[in-house]
Amino acid sequence: MKRIMLAGTVTLMLAGCAGQQTKPDQSGATPVEPVTEAEKQAGEHGGLPVTSGNRGGVEVIPIDQQGEGGAEGVEGLxxxxxQAGETQQNAALAYPPVVYFDTDSDVVSxxxxxxxxxxxxxxLAQPEVKVRLEGHTDERGTPDYNLALGERRAKAxxxxxELYGVPAERIEVISYGEERPAVPGHNEAAWSKNRRVELVFIK
Amino acid sequence: MRLIALLWLTLAALTARAELTVEISDAQENAAPVAIIPFEGEALAPEKVSDVVGFDLRRSGRFRPLPKDDLPELPLEVGDIHYEDWRDTGSDVLLMGRVDHNPDGSWTVTATLVDLLRREVMFTQKWAGVSGRQLRRVGHQLADRMFEAMTGIRGAFDTRIAYVLVQTVGGRKRYTLNVADSDGHNERAVLRSWEPITSPDWSPDGRKLAYVSFENGRSEVYIQDLYTGRRERVAAFKGINSAPAWSPDGRKLALTLSKAGSADLYLLDLKTRKLRRLTRHWAIETEASWAPDGKTLYFTSDRRGQPQIFRMNLATGEVERVTYEGTYNASPAVSPDGHWLAMVDASPGQGYHIALQDLKTGDFRILTDTFLDESPSFAPNGEMILYAMNRNGRGELAVVPVEGGISQYLKVPDGEVKEPDWGPYRK
Structure with a gap:
């Protein structure tokens, strides 16, 4: 019984991989081709050469669905x-992998x-999977302070x-400060959705 | 996959240059009229030098060049001036000049500033053998000289600014670190990335920028030589690497690193590459700003709850609190003469504004009434502050004279600009 379930799970995982992202809309989830532009400008005072940033890609795999039909994370469940007692096949993701925060706060509600x-x-059920915690803030306040605040949130x-048993070695912490809002907008409705830590699962 | 990448590159190439435009605010009530005569021969040159001067003086917020139609006469020589005709214009000075094309293709600019009240020449200056591309700089240098002659304060028009441009390209955010003249012209991209670039800081010699780049997926600090394009990654420790700040002598870089647990201040000696840890505190310490004598470092710390500004005596390590007004003060910027501290201040219901504190008396006042203000940076003459704000739902830059009243906005038609830093006097 267990073996069939496992096989089914793997198949669903693979099937679900294609269109699945655990992060809402962030570029961090997609492997990226390096952008190379070399624009050399001759001349005296104005001559400033241009270089560009490269980015290594990271493959991100959504955590095991344990459900059928490639169910996406459903909010509000x-x-x-x-629960563990119920048949796992019918469970979809109970929560989107994100935690929200109050203004200027790093307290987990x-x-x-x-x-x-x-x-x-x-x-804990999938020991080969690691999690990267990406800390964010809303746009208000200063960018460098927000970078540190985002890190504080991710550390919280x-x-x-860790309290729930996940070993520290499997948890990575990173901050983007105010640089990667999830929701554009300059009001509390947007800001409340940007004060967050996102969980990104990596193999 | 490769096809898609090619498409992106093409899109990137086709995307128009951002074209930073400067919009001068109308609200300059106390601006004094000045008379600037179009220079003889400048219509044939690639740049109209007298226009550059006029624009510079306008954007200082202090001066208002007379419209050409209001000029009573167009004298070519000092001897041609009929001083009585100028009395009603309200202008105390008159700038005139000529631009000559040299046989080798270069240009020679000669300019004279006349005191209309004393009826005497204040100065004559000549720039010989400059290229067409250098004509704007001639205009800026002339504006600086004229500004100083009229106010006694050194002009800061021949300066550059750095800032980050964020655009959406093919559905993705693209970040560009740009350098431009402080009047918005000659915009040059120095770094392009699909990941955020933040916190640019000019080296004191104006040759390099330090900045934070997320190109490797996390915050790392780079130093880039603007002329050779050579980059060096100077901080990529565990945790955050951010808020680089060059010391006034150019030998050290203050940094915020969290490799020891929480965000703390460090000093990186650029020669020896030794790191000196400055703060050891569980709170966030960041946004270092140097006093001009290089002996004190101002910074943001939330050790008392909300962020406030503190300063550290680098010789003794002693830390004292600087700001007491408002519930949030961050992003300190010390004026070039060490007299003022600019910062971002917020109190409940007040929003985020640029504020100024007199470091001698403690007097504190809010300088701006724009929206979501951040990243204040002084011009090298300490007269004006460049900062980022939000207008019409988009990020723009603004310049506010230290006395208050916005003098100009800088924006791009297709994107947002933020994280500005005003560069040093040019050599």
């Missing part, structure tokens, strides 16, 4: 619907803890995951 417990359990999430 309560943890009760995915009760809701945040629920999300993290859920993903901690999944991580790491602490919670």
């Amino acid at each position: 309560r943890p009760g619907e995915a 009760e809701e945040g803890r629920q999300v993290l417990k859920y993903y901690a359990d999944k991580l 999430v790491k602490e919670v995951l």
Whole structure:
């Protein structure tokens, strides 16, 4: 029974891989071809050569779905619907892999803890998967301070995951500060969606 | 995959240059009129030098060149001036000049500033054998000289700014680190990336930029020589690497690193490459800004809860708090004469604005009333502050004279500009 389930799971994982992203819309999820532009400008005072940034690609695999039909993460499901006792085949992702924060705060809310417990359990069930915690802030305030605040948030999430048993070596922390908003906009509706830590699962 | 990449490159190539435009604010009530006569022969040159001068003086917020139609006469020589005719214009000075084309293709610019009240020449200056491409700089240098003659303050028009341009290209965000003249002209890209670029900081000699690049997926600090294009990655430690700040003597770089656990300040000796840790505190310490004597470092710390500005005596390591007004103060910028501290200030319901604190008296005032202000940077003469803000839903830059009242906006038609830094006097 277990073996069939496992095989089914792997198939679904592979099937689900194609269009699946665990991150909403971020470029970090997509392998990128390096952009090379060399624009050399001759001349005196104006002569400034141009170089460009390269980016290594990172393959990101969504965490095991344990569900059928390549179900995507569904918002709003309560943890009760995915309890260990129930048949795992019917469970879709109970929460999107993101935790939100109050203004200027790095405190993980009760809701945040629920999300993290859920993903901690999944991580413990798949020891080969690592998680990268990407910390973000909204656009208000200064960019460099926000870079540090984003890191604080990601570290706070790491602490919670460790409390739930995920080994530190499997958790990576990174901050983008205010540079990668999830939602464009200059009001609280947008800002509240940008104060976040995203969980990105990596093999 | 490769086809898609090619498509992206093509799109990138086709995307128009951002074209930073400067919009001068109308709100300069106290601007003094000045008379600038179109220079003889400048219509034939690639740049109209007198226009460059006029634009510079306008964007200082202090002067208002008379419209050409309001000029009572167009004298070619000092001897041609009928001083009585100029009395009603309200202008105390008159700038006139000529641009000559030399046989070798170069240009010679001669300019004279006349005191209309004393009826005497204040100065005559000549730039001989300059190329067409250098004519704008001639205009800026002339504007600097004229500004100093009229105010006693050194002009900062012959300067450059650095900033980050963010555009959406083919559905993705593209980041470009740009350098431009402080009047928005001669925009040059020095780095392009699909990942964020932040926190540019000019070296004191104006040859290099330090900045943070996320091109390897995380924050790392680079130094780039603008003329050779050579780049060096100077900080890629575990955690964040950010907020580079050149020391006034160009020998050290202050940095924010979190490799030891929380964001702390470090000094990197650029010769020995030795790192000296400055703060050891669980709080966030970042955004270092040097006092001009190189002995004190101002920085943002939230050790008291919300961010406030502190300073450290680098010899003794002693730290003291600097800001007490408002619930949030960050991003300190010390004026070139060490007298003022600019910063981003916020209080509940007040929004984020640029504020100025007198470092001697402690007097504090809010300077701006724009939206989501950040990243203040002084002009090298300390007269004006360049900063980033949000207008019409997009990131733009603005310049505010230290007395207040926005003098100009800088924006691009297709994208956003942010993270500005005003460069040093040019050599």
